[in-house]
Amino acid sequence: MKTPTRSPTHADIDMSRLATMGVEVEEIAAPSAAGQMEVTIPALVELSEDRGRPVSHYLAAIPLGDDVKVAGTGPVLKVCAGSCQQWGALDMLEHVVERWQKHPSFQLLPVACLDRCDQAPACELHGDHGQLVLAPATKASLDEALDSLTS
Secondary structure, X not given: OOOOOOOOOOOOOOHHHHHHHHXXXXXXXXXXXXXXXXXXXXXXXXXXXXXXXXXXXXXXXXXXXXXXXXXXXXXXXXXXXXXXXXXXXXXXXXXXXXXXXXXXXXXXXXXXXXXXXXXXXXXXXXXXXXXXXXXXXXXXXXXXXXXXXXX
């Protein structure tokens, strides 16, 4: 695994804590029409508010299992929630949730790795346009990419 040459700016969430949070996510998930277990962003926000934890932590727990996906439609935004945590991925996830609440025009897919560890934090936007890689991703570059979907 390649890592950025710059120092980490954040700490990873402890794996045991993530696993516990993953169970909490599974408890609020519901089957989709296709039979896949899904959780909505509003349900994740409510869970995070009820438990007093950042919604980004619950999103980072989702890639640990295969059972639950974040519900949504439209272009897919993949956000690395693995090693990228050390370089601001959790802040990026918080921003994505805020953005989604204002403009739910994309599907969020937190993933364990996008294999761009040396350019963390990493995101990929998949849609009719193809694939756009944002690495290192910033809130501004992410907003610009998402804005381009609606223009």
